[in-house]
Amino acid sequence: MSSLNVLIMAGGLGTRMKSDLAKVLHKLSGTPLINHVYRAAVDLSPETVIPVIGHQAGEVEKAVEAFADQLRVRNIGTDTKLAFVLQAEQKGTGHAVMQSRDVLTPMSGTLMILSGDVPLIKSETLKSLLSTHQATGNVGTAMTIDLDNPTGYGRIVRDATGNLSKIVEHRDANAAELGIKEINVGIYCYEIQPLLSALNRLKTANAQGEYYLTDVASILIGDGHKVGLFKHDREDEVLGINTRVELATCEKLLRRRTLEKLMLSGVTMIDPESTYISPEVEIGRDTIIHPQVIIEGQSRIGNNCEIHSWSHLTDVEIGNAVVVKNSCVVVSSALRDGVNIGPFAHIRMNAEICENAVIGNFVEVKKSKVGKGTKSMHLTYLGDATIGERTNIGAGTVTCNYDGKQKHPTIIGDDVKIGSDTMLVAPITVGNGSTTGAGSVVTKDVPPNSTAVGVPARIRHRGGEVTSDE
Ligand code: UD1
Numbered sequence: 001m002s003s004l005n006v007l008i009m010a011g012g013l014g015t016r017m018k019s020d021l022a023k024v025l026h027k028l029s030g031t032p033l034i035n036h037v038y039r040a041a042v043d044l045s046p047e048t049v050i051p052v053i054g055h056q057a058g059e060v061e062k063a064v065e066a067f068a069d070q071l072r073v074r075n076i077g078t079d080t081k082l083a084f085v086l087q088a089e090q091k092g093t094g095h096a097v098m099q100s101r102d103v104l105t106p107m108s109g110t111l112m113i114l115s116g117d118v119p120l121i122k123s124e125t126l127k128s129l130l131s132t133h134q135a136t137g138n139v140g141t142a143m144t145i146d147l148d149n150p151t152g153y154g155r156i157v158r159d160a161t162g163n164l165s166k167i168v169e170h171r172d173a174n175a176a177e178l179g180i181k182e183i184n185v186g187i188y189c190y191e192i193q194p195l196l197s198a199l200n201r202l203k204t205a206n207a208q209g210e211y212y213l214t215d216v217a218s219i220l221i222g223d224g225h226k227v228g229l230f231k232h233d234r235e236d237e238v239l240g241i242n243t244r245v246e247l248a249t250c251e252k253l254l255r256r257r258t259l260e261k262l263m264l265s266g267v268t269m270i271d272p273e274s275t276y277i278s279p280e281v282e283i284g285r286d287t288i289i290h291p292q293v294i295i296e297g298q299s300r301i302g303n304n305c306e307i308h309s310w311s312h313l314t315d316v317e318i319g320n321a322v323v324v325k326n327s328c329v330v331v332s333s334a335l336r337d338g339v340n341i342g343p344f345a346h347i348r349m350n351a352e353i354c355e356n357a358v359i360g361n362f363v364e365v366k367k368s369k370v371g372k373g374t375k376s377m378h379l380t381y382l383g384d385a386t387i388g389e390r391t392n393i394g395a396g397t398v399t400c401n402y403d404g405k406q407k408h409p410t411i412i413g414d415d416v417k418i419g420s421d422t423m424l425v426a427p428i429t430v431g432n433g434s435t436t437g438a439g440s441v442v443t444k445d446v447p448p449n450s451t452a453v454g455v456p457a458r459i460r461h462r463g464g465e466v467t468s469d470e
């Protein structure tokens with residue numbers, strides 16, 4: 001099979017978005033538009049993906065790089081190179097592809113061209129386009145579809161024999177052409193060398209004064225080549241996003257697609273209408289998602305979990321049989337098998353809640369490890385802490401981790417009982433089997449099997465001997 005490279009046109013501002021943000025950075029299901037297109041592209045295992053970027057190029061590049069890195073961690077797209085091309089001034093889709101001339105010149109084989117603002121395209125569809133293109137031996141193949149309302153799209157003008165004659169933009173079309181329902185999706189395969197030769201001959205004699213990529217087709221046809229058409233029938237995959245109304249339409253379609261895939265794989269959604277889950281999220285069998293839950297990013301959730309209403313999970317790693325009660329917020333953190341959190345728990349910044357631990361209401365856990373079977377049931381802040389197994393953290397406990405300048409760690413051992421309202425002034429260590437009294441302010445390390453009581457806490461070894469100043 002001949003080699004494949006993919007170009008993504010993503011340089012435009014997207015005037016019709018009425019936004020200061022480049023169009024391809026607007027998010028769909030929590031992920032910038034361009035990354036949805038990149039995701040479909042890497043599934044074809046191309047040698048290179050070439051995003052042509054212009055508006056807010058730095059930010060767009062960063063967003064794609066970060067997403068590509070996240071995918072590589074999951075072994076997706078590891079063999080695909082990324083080659084960003086800058087289109088400093090946006091003079092049209094043809095101009096966008098022309099900017100990558102230096103990257104394309106040494107290449108041969110097929111270039112698939114995708115639009116950064118057509119994000120719902122499925123990789124299966126791209127695969128059929130590619131194999132159709134390569135089987136016919138045409139120099140180019142454009143994807144088309146019939147739309148009841150073709151307004152705004154380029155129209156496909158066929159000749160008497162049904163072959164492509166040209167593509168006419170809406171703004172350049174005459175009355176007869178405006179009546180055509182078959183539109184140009186903005187996704188193409190071209191053989192690289194003939195494409196480059198046609199790009200050199202693009203003109204700007206059109207309503208927008210731009211270099212139109214669509215004109216490449218008629219130029220190549222004029223050269224005596226054939227440009228084929230690949231007619232698709234799934235409107236929900238080819239919608240282009242030019243306005244925020246279309247963004248919302250695509251959001252709904254993508255959400256439905258993601259939820260259906262999860263439901264068909266064994267996840268119960270009590271109310272799909274009010275459930276928001278990003279496309280990269282993985283959820284195991286027999287997990288139940290209650291109404292009004294949001295799950296985003298590269299989150300993975302195991303089997304037999306129950307996620308209750310109003311919880312918002314972002315980039316989480318959740319094991320099996322985990323219960324997230326109502327109104328929890330979990331960000332970039334792990335909940336291991338059998339964990340139970342909430343209601344109203346806040347877990348963030350690489351926190352790890354180990355097997356069968358319980359985090360109750362109004363408990364915040366930041367950048368901390370909570371050991372197996374440990375419980376912190378009420379009104380507590382655990383920050384920069386490492387807590388052992390089977391320990392109980394009483395209501396109102398605070399790890400006082402910040403002295404106004406720096407953050408300090410708290411270490412709590414196994415089988416510890418932290419009394420209600422204990423202030424643990426970090427850096428501090430509480431040894432295995434120790435106890436703190438209710439209301440104590442612990443400012444010195446507590447050795448194993450000791451008791452700390454008072455303000456500041458006096459520390460007494462279980463044997464009765466005093467181990468700190470009294
Ligand atoms: C384009 C097609 C149209 C097709 C439609 C499908 C052309 C001339 N027209 O129109 O036939 O029906 O897509 O959605 O190609 N871009 C750049 N640099 C530029 C201009 C655009 O990178 O200078 C990028 C945009 O960021 C966008 C994509 O190309 O991702 C499409 O550009 P857009 O201006 O939205 O084209 P349409 O008017 O939608």
Ligand code: CA
Pocket residue numbers: 117240241242
């Ligand atoms: Ca568009």
